[in-house]
């Protein structure tokens with residue numbers, strides 16, 4: 001990986017994606033756009049791993065999840081307090097983190113490292129917005145789900161949105177090291193690299 005524009009990023013196909021047999025469809029979208037799979041495995045993780053992956057101990061991160069949720073509720077006309085029992089962003093975040101642990105430990109996930117030009121942004125764009133009902137058609141979350149945070153929170157579960165994708169360079173670096181050993185990441189040439197990128 002010598003070209004500085006070539007990035008690596010982590011994608012997780014979450015348990016709903018695996019159980020709905022969407023692994024092939026999702027992986028195929030990434031392959032077709034020109035991203036190279038350089039690492040891939042199926043793992044059933046425990047709570048400790050989820051809490052390493054999502055910084056559930058970081059107050060600022062947890063609060064941000066709560067704030068984003070309250071913002072989303074403004075569009076629904078439903079009362080967040082009725083579903084969540086509080087209007088405090090941090091407390092809402094703590095609840096969501098618990099549901100997130102339940103969700104990600106409810107079945108195996110497929111973890112992969114994808115490589116390509118500006119891969120981090122490209123994959124986030126393809127994944128779509130966090131809440132599937134808001135994600136635009138054409139994105140993975142927008143095409144394969146209609147789940148909404150108010151529905152999820154009303155029945156006290158995480159929003160199910162099929163995939164996770166690293167948010168930025170720092171997250172990608174951290175997540176690659178968390179999910180993969182060095183020898184599980186492979187360096188090879190795709191047959192169409194020359195046609196697509198000229199190298």
Ligand code: ADP
Pocket residue numbers: 065068069096099100129130149152153157158159160161163164165167
């Ligand atoms: P993203 O996955 O798009 O980076 P976030 O970091 O904001 O989004 O949230 C992490 C995960 O937490 C989401 O992918 C989703 O599974 C879950 N989540 C976030 N907000 C809610 C919510 N209000 N209700 C239920 N689950 C949520």
